Amino acid sequence: MDKIRILVIGLEEAEVNALKQSLNFNYLMVHYDLVPQVKLIEGQLYVESSSIPGKYLLVNKVIFHGIYKDDLDFITLLAMWNGPCLPNALGMMDLRQRIPGLVRALSVSKFSGIKRGMVIGEQEYNSETEVVAKWGIWHCGEDKNKFNGDWTSTETSVIEEFIDGEAVRIMIVGDKNWQIRLTGDTWLKSIHNEGSWEMEIDQELLLDSTAIAKHFNLQTVGVDYIIGKNGERYLLEVNHIPNVTVFPFVNKAFIEYAGEWMVS
Incomplete structure (x- = not known):
């Protein structure tokens, strides 16, 4: 019987080692810190070997845990593959930007009541009250600015009232x-x-x-x-x-959930 290969991207070494404890001899795990080279061929997902450049390995499941500058195409490929992915690839694709x-x-x-505005590209914006501008691709507290009065965007931004x-x-x-x-x-x-x-x-x-x-x-x-x-x-x-990784109770729950998911 062919072994089930699980591709893990972005998790830290401690989490990877913990997840390996959930696997028996029927499973293989390949781990990458960064987004690897992949191909989708006739509905099957392949990842480039980390030790043999140019050799591609069949992937059966994916755990993706990272935010990278140019990862939308990769996530979209996972969504098109439509194979077992944690988190769900289509959901990640819909929320990535x-x-x-x-x-x-x-x-x-049901809690969508903040008044929001938006500018496209570089534009001037004026607010008589405190507002927060948000832009960019990151979900890490970056690319935000609180202001009132005049402000000029450098790229497409959403502007919401400051609460x-x-x-x-x-x-x-x-x-x-x-x-x-x-x-x-x-x-x-x-x-x-x-x-x-x-x-x-x-x-x-x-x-x-x-x-x-x-x-x-x-x-x-x-x-x-x-x-x-x-x-x-x-x-x-x-x-x-x-x-x-920040909170031990979340980390423990994630390792347990992902470990069970891998072998399900």
Whole structure:
């Protein structure tokens, strides 16, 4: 019987080693830190060997966990392949580009009430209130600017009213979920700052995030919201590749879920 080859991209060595413990002799794992060369031939996925350039190996399953500058074509190829992929490749493709992904998510969320604007390319924009401009391809807290008055974009940007409040993330891994408080010394909040940790979960936000995950068929997802000082809640962003290494309880759940998924 041919062995099942699992392609793993982007996970750190500790996670890769932990996942290997779930595999028996019927499985092979190939791991890449960066996006490798792949080909889709008559519905079958192949990856270039890391040790023999030019040799391509048949792939049966993929675990993709990274955000790379030019990864949209790769994710699209995975979606066209339509094979077993964690997270689901079509969902990743729909959310990969920041602004189009936000538009798709807003059509699902019940917390879409932030007033937003948009500029295409380089344009001047004037606001009489504090707003936040977001642009680029990253989902990592980068490419944002808070301003009022005049501002000039350097590329296509979405502009949303600034909500002063508490930033949170609903994190979903399979059937497990958490609400994470996002912290920071400035208006920019992140899971990487000291004080970011699990908090009591808002059931309405969980239901909303679960609906988003189901809509995009994503097994893992991180959905960011802002809770205004008046208690109103607003969707900010959907992370199709949420970090699974910062919090040990998330890391443990991901390793368990991915390990079971690989051999299912």
